[in-house]
Amino acid sequence: MSQSNIHAKIRSNPKFAELVGKRTRFAIALSLIVLVPYYSYMLLVSLQPQLFAGKISDGSVITIGWPIAALIVVVGWLLTGVYVNRANGEFDRLTEEVLKEARK
Amino acid sequence: MKRSITALVAGTLLAASFAALAGPGAIEGVEKQPVNISAIAMFLVFVVATLGITKWAAGKTKSTADFYTAGGGITGFQNGLAIAGDYMSAATLLGLTSMVYFKGYDGFIYAVCFFIGWPIILFLIAERLRNLGKFTFADIASYRLDQNRIRTFAAIGSLTVVCFYLIVQMVGAGQLIQLLFGLEYNTAVTVVGILMMVYVTFGGMTATTWVQIIKACLLLGGGISLMLLTLSQFGWSFENLFVKAIESHKAGEKLMIPGSLMADPISALSLSLGLLFGTAGLPHIMMRFFTVPNAKEARKSVFYATGFIGLFFLVTMVLGAAAISIVGTNPAFFEGGQVGGKLIGGGNMPVMHLTKAVGGDIFLGFLSAVAFATILAVVSGLALAGASAISHDLYARVIKKGTATSEQELKVTRMASVGLGIAAIVLGIAFKDQNVLFLVALAFGVASSVNFPVLILSMYWKGLTTRGALWGGIAGLVSSVGLVILSPTVWVKIFGNKAAIFPYDHPAIVSMSLAFFVTWLLSVTDKSERAKREAAAFEEQYIRAQTGLGAEGAHAH
Numbered sequence: 001m002s003q004s005n006i007h008a009k010i011r012s013n014p015k016f017a018e019l020v021g022k023r024t025r026f027a028i029a030l031s032l033i034v035l036v037p038y039y040s041y042m043l044l045v046s047l048q049p050q051l052f053a054g055k056i057s058d059g060s061v062i063t064i065g066w067p068i069a070a071l072i073v074v075v076g077w078l079l080t081g082v083y084v085n086r087a088n089g090e091f092d093r094l095t096e097e098v099l100k101e102a103r104k
Numbered sequence: 105m106k107r108s109i110t111a112l113v114a115g116t117l118l119a120a121s122f123a124a125l126a127g128p129g130a131i132e133g134v135e136k137q138p139v140n141i142s143a144i145a146m147f148l149v150f151v152v153a154t155l156g157i158t159k160w161a162a163g164k165t166k167s168t169a170d171f172y173t174a175g176g177g178i179t180g181f182q183n184g185l186a187i188a189g190d191y192m193s194a195a196t197l198l199g200l201t202s203m204v205y206f207k208g209y210d211g212f213i214y215a216v217c218f219f220i221g222w223p224i225i226l227f228l229i230a231e232r233l234r235n236l237g238k239f240t241f242a243d244i245a246s247y248r249l250d251q252n253r254i255r256t257f258a259a260i261g262s263l264t265v266v267c268f269y270l271i272v273q274m275v276g277a278g279q280l281i282q283l284l285f286g287l288e289y290n291t292a293v294t295v296v297g298i299l300m301m302v303y304v305t306f307g308g309m310t311a312t313t314w315v316q317i318i319k320a321c322l323l324l325g326g327g328i329s330l331m332l333l334t335l336s337q338f339g340w341s342f343e344n345l346f347v348k349a350i351e352s353h354k355a356g357e358k359l360m361i362p363g364s365l366m367a368d369p370i371s372a373l374s375l376s377l378g379l380l381f382g383t384a385g386l387p388h389i390m391m392r393f394f395t396v397p398n399a400k401e402a403r404k405s406v407f408y409a410t411g412f413i414g415l416f417f418l419v420t421m422v423l424g425a426a427a428i429s430i431v432g433t434n435p436a437f438f439e440g441g442q443v444g445g446k447l448i449g450g451g452n453m454p455v456m457h458l459t460k461a462v463g464g465d466i467f468l469g470f471l472s473a474v475a476f477a478t479i480l481a482v483v484s485g486l487a488l489a490g491a492s493a494i495s496h497d498l499y500a501r502v503i504k505k506g507t508a509t510s511e512q513e514l515k516v517t518r519m520a521s522v523g524l525g526i527a528a529i530v531l532g533i534a535f536k537d538q539n540v541l542f543l544v545a546l547a548f549g550v551a552s553s554v555n556f557p558v559l560i561l562s563m564y565w566k567g568l569t570t571r572g573a574l575w576g577g578i579a580g581l582v583s584s585v586g587l588v589i590l591s592p593t594v595w596v597k598i599f600g601n602k603a604a605i606f607p608y609d610h611p612a613i614v615s616m617s618l619a620f621f622v623t624w625l626l627s628v629t630d631k632s633e634r635a636k637r638e639a640a641a642f643e644e645q646y647i648r649a650q651t652g653l654g655a656e657g658a659h660a661h
Contacts, residue, residue: 003644003654010647020650027227034223038216042376045213046369049362052209061346063360069212070421073414076223077407083226084407088400095651102653 009102019094026086030079038072139286142469143476147285150318150477151299157314161307168500168513171308172239172492173394178313180401184408187392189316190485191383191409192323192416194478195276200417201455204424205431208349208359211424213366215417217376221383222413226406229384232563232649233393234402240489241390242497245558248641250570250634252502254558257577259497261554262387264581266490267531268547269386270483270524274532275540277479283449284456284472293532300483301525304491305518309395312484319481322474324412327419330455330471333462334426345422348429354444359428371608378612382548385556388489399652420455427454430461437461487524494520542593545610549588553580553615557623563649566642569627569635576623583618587611 010016044051045065052065165171178186196218204211237243242258274293281292303311338345346360353359366372383389396402435441437457439448447453460468495517500508508516554577561568588594590606606614627635648654 006653007644007647010651010653011643016647016650023650031224031227034220034227038220038376039373041216042213042366042372043369045362046366046372049366053361060343061350061357061360062343063209065209065361066212069209069216070418072216073219073418076220077410077414080223080226080407080410083223084403087231087403092400099651099653 006102010098013098013101015094015101016098019091019098022094023087023091026083030083034076034079041068041072140284140469140472142466143285143472146469146473147476150322150473154299154303154311154315154318154477154480157318158303158307158311161310161314164310165306165308168239168496168510168517170310171514171517172391172488172496174309174313176395176397178395178401180396180404181408182313182317183392183396183401183405185320185412186313186316186395187389187405187409188412188416189320189323189478189481190389190392191413192320192478193273193482194280194475195272196416197323197327197420197475197478198280198452198455200420201424201427201458202452204421205427205454206451207363207365208353208355208425208428209361210363210365212421213362213372214375215421217379219410219414219417220376221380222406222410224380225384226403226410229560229563230393230402230406231399231652233390233559234396234399235649235652235655236563236645237390237394239391239394239496240492241387241555241559242493245555245562245573247562248638248645249562249568249573251505253574254570255497256502257574258555258558259493259502261550261558261577261581262493262497263490265385265387265547265551265555266486266493266524267527268543268550269388270486270490270528271531271535272540272543272547273479273483273486274528275535275538277476277483278532278536280479281476283453284475289536290533293536294529296480296483297525297529297532299480300487300528301522303480303484304487304521304525309488312481312488313395315477315481315484319474319477320412323478324416324419326471326474327416327423330459330463330467331419331422331426333467334423334430334458337430337462338426342422345426345429349425352429352432374608374610374613377616378548378552378610381556381616382552382612385551385554385559387493387551387555388485390559391485391489391492398655423455423458427458431457434461483528487521487528490524491517491520494523539593539597542588542591542598542609545588545591545593546585549584549611549615550581552612553584553619557616557619561620561623565627566639566646567627568623569630569632569638571630571632571635572623572625572627575626576619576621579622580615580619584611584615587615 052063052068054064056062056064056067164175167175169175200211200215203214233241233244236247240259241262242255245258246254274296277296278289278293281287281296282289285292287295303315335345338348350356350359355363392405393402396405431437431447431454433443435443437448438444439446447457449456456468456471459471495513499516500506500513504512557580558573558577562573587606588611590604591609591611592604592607593609595601595604595606
């Protein structure tokens with residue numbers, strides 16, 4: 001079977017559209033979950049630094065800025081785990097099905 | 105869908121205006137220290153071990169695929185460690201801790217900026233990169249565009265970034281090693297250059313990868329041990345650590361909140377933007393995605409790399425904050441015993457002094473050896489990326505049009521590695537005592553304005569044409585280099601002019617936006633037959649990018 005035939009088959013397979021749609025939406029959603037808080041954080045540390053001066057508890061000297069920054073790092077990492085988990089499971093299964101059906 | 109991602113990318117670009125991007129840790133003028141025997145002994149153990157690995161790797165390196173990508177046989181976990189090894193340089197350890205030591209919370213903002221690119225690389229770039237590429241990023245940039253022009257241009261982009269970065273690392277290596285080991289600057293630079301040549305020339309990607317992995321483990325292990333030792337001195341209490349830090353630092357409570365570093369919102373936004381896309385445009389980082397057998401492992405490697413990098417950054421924050429009270433109040437670490445005066449060895453030394461204070465001479469020797477190993481690993485990754493741009497892109501594809509045999513290509517790539525090694529030594533010595541901070545700006549400027557636009561657009565935008573990519577790349581190159589020359593670091597500090605013509609040290613947003621705009625404009629107005637063929641070829645590329653159909657598999661033997 002020719003290469004372009006396989007491409008046409010993949011393209012016409014509704015599972016391909018499903019795969020691309022789901023994965024793209026997922027990737028954009030996760031990117032926004034990382035970027036929106038991150039850029040808000042960057043703007044606020046620049047324009048409203050006093051917002052980060054509150055203490056984590058009464059009598060503590062630690063400001064909320066420290067756990068917030070740590071949280072951005074930790075959540076960023078956890079989200080990579082969320083993405084890999086779904087991509088290596090659901091998305092890869094769909095991809096395999098699409099490829100298998102195209103080669104039939 | 106494609107459109108929405110393009111819109112997302114464009115939106116991110118608009119969200120910020122000017123990139124100001126500072127690499128942590130330029131090491132200012134330092135004087136030679138007494139020869140440090142324990143550090144040298146431990147470093148020799150590392151050298152012997154890595155040379156052993158290189159010998160083993162050389163036996164396995166028979167084809168070009170072995171050389172460039174370790175035969176695609178690296179696992180996701182190993183590659184994750186190696187990526188972390190590529191990204192965590194000695195400057196990261198020294199620079200980030202010193203930033204927290206001097207500026208408190210501002211150092212943490214920097215660390216977040218250096219980190220945040222990684223999740224985005226995973227979500228938007230990693231698997232497409234793996235599915236489309238073979239050996240170099242130029243493979244993807246020129247996938248459906250003119251092989252001669254775009255591949256040549258992408259290779260030049262890679263080489264430019266590699267050379268700038270290499271000089272920064274070599275100069276840093278010379279200064280750091282003369283400080284920590286008591287070796288002459290020129291000796292140190294030569295040792296680094298020769299070891300790098302040996303690793304890369306004989307062991308290729310396999311040796312380079314294992315050097316990275318060992319170095320990443322040493323750096324993480326050393327950093328975490330140091331953190332635990334340090335925390336034990338504060339009764340395992342962060343509260344206690346920060347109370348002491350506030351008492352010891354002249355900024356007092358201000359230490360705990362964002363300070364002046366990010367006061368200009370434009371430069372704050374641009375800093376983050378430049379780092380984000382500059383990281384995604386570093387050729388030695390992109391190359392690592394081809395060492396794994398498939399997209400699944402490529403994703404895993406970013407997951408592990410992101411975890412290790414994040415962990416390491418958090419560790420450096422604790423070390424920097426702890427150094428404020430431990431180092432900052434101990435006269436032994438200041439010149440002439442003047443507490444609050446000039447730190448012995450310069451502003452990048454807090455973490456080294458901290459090591460000495462809590463771990464003694466043996467631990468200091470160990471961490472010095474790790475710092476040396478770190479530099480070696482980073483320059484090796486750079487040299488390999490540079491050599492592959494010369495041999496795979498320029499020689500095998502552009503000059504020989506794909507007719508070169510594997511032996512010929514390997515010979516060229518080894519000559520290129522040796523050539524880069526010699527160039528690195530010569531340039532390292534030539535730039536001795538120069539302020540090389542502007543080279544960091546140049547490296548990230550070119551990475552984000554030349555490499556990144558063509559990479560992302562070739563993957564996501566059907567309308568990209570050779571004409572657009574070429575002129576967009578040229579616009580990015582000229583503007584990023586030009587704006588760095590007009591920036592405060594070069595125009596004022598090096599040329600001695602009164603005021604900078606371009607107010608920000610880092611050009612990325614202007615130059616990157618310009619690169620995207622020119623690429624777009626000259627692509628959409630390109631009505632040539634070639635442009636039509638290129639648009640038609642997107643379909644095949646798109647399906648391969650999405651499914652991995654036809655992607656290079658593992659080349660294991």
